Amino acid sequence: MNRQDSIGILACAQGVAQYQPKENERKSLLSEMLEVSISLINVLITKLFKRQ
Known part of the structure; x- marks a missing residue:
């Protein structure tokens, strides 16, 4: 998992939490x-x- 994926997950979780x-x-x-x-x-x- 790269940095972009991690940022995407965090943004999604933050959006769910703040809504x-x-x-x-x-x-x-x-x-x-x-x-x-x-x-x-x-x-x-x-x-x-798949990457491993």
Whole structure:
């Protein structure tokens, strides 16, 4: 994993942490963001293993 990947993960995590939706929006948005974050992490992990 290079520096660019690390910065991308940190920016994504920071965006998720700082986002303050309305209560009724919160659950659906957080679940969507969680799915996106998980798929992003999966992509990075597969990239990492392919390089080794």
